[in-house]
Amino acid sequence: MRTWMLLGLLPTTGCSTTATFLTRSRGNVEARIVGGDRQRLLLQSESGAELVVDRTDVVDIDHPGNVVALLGGIVTFSGMTNLGVTAVSCRSALSNRNECTASIGLMSSFLAVGAGMLTWGLWTWLTSRSLVPSTLETAQTVPPAPLAPEPAVPPSARLVPRLR
Numbered sequence: 523m524r525t526w527m528l529l530g531l532l533p534t535t536g537c538s539t540t541a542t543f544l545t546r547s548r549g550n551v552e553a554r555i556v557g558g559d560r561q562r563l564l565l566q567s568e569s570g571a572e573l574v575v576d577r578t579d580v581v582d583i584d585h586p587g588n589v590v591a592l593l594g595g596i597v598t599f600s601g602m603t604n605l606g607v608t609a610v611s612c613r614s615a616l617s618n619r620n621e622c623t624a625s626i627g628l629m630s631s632f633l634a635v636g637a638g639m640l641t642w643g644l645w646t647w648l649t650s651r652s653l654v655p656s657t658l659e660t661a662q663t664v665p666p667a668p669l670a671p672e673p674a675v676p677p678s679a680r681l682v683p684r685l686r
Contacts, residue, residue, distance in 0.1 A: 540568060541650055542584040545575060555653040563654065583654060587646030594639025601633030 543551040543565070553565035553573060563580065565573045608629050612622035 539586050539646055539650070541586055543575065543580055544582040544584075545579045546581060547579050548575075551575070555650055557653060585647050585650040587643040587648075587650065589643070590639050591643025591647060594636050594641070594643050597632060597636030598640050599636075601629055601631075601636050605629040605633055 540552050540554050543553065543563075545551055551565065551573070553567045556564045556566050556572070558564050558577070561577060563575045563577060565575060567573065605626065608622070608625045612619075612626070
């Protein structure tokens with residue numbers, strides 16, 4: 523049973539803390555968010571190279587951790603449900619105590635693994651999202667402020683000949 527549990531956790535070890543950015547000029551960029559301001563995002567690739575991306579160039583961001591949090595929530599809910607059913611069925615006088623102890627231990631381990639996955643996934647996702655304030659959407663939808671008009675030379679001033 524431990525082998526199956528380890529094989530079930532194997533896909534989650536491939537998840538990293540890098541976000542995937544869909545940009546207009548570069549396509550998909552895989553990097554960790556370091557910081558940024560209203561105009562630019564500062565990113566760091568897995569090799570350590572830093573990259574500055576204009577917010578207007580970013581189309582979409584896929585933050586890390588959401589899939590692990592979803593799977594962790596499912597495993598947590600399943601472990602809680604199975605633990606509750608096992609505890610109720612073990613109250614009967616006909617149940618074998620050794621089997622009940624093993625079943626409760628197994629369901630508790632599923633619950634613990636699921637809670638760990640849920641916690642790590644939510645923490646990673648919320649941390650990544652907090653580094654990109656909601657100004658990304660406003661940077662794309664709000665047009666830039668118009669420039670102040672420069673005073674023009676009146677047409678009559680251009681027509682009057684200059685005296686020297």
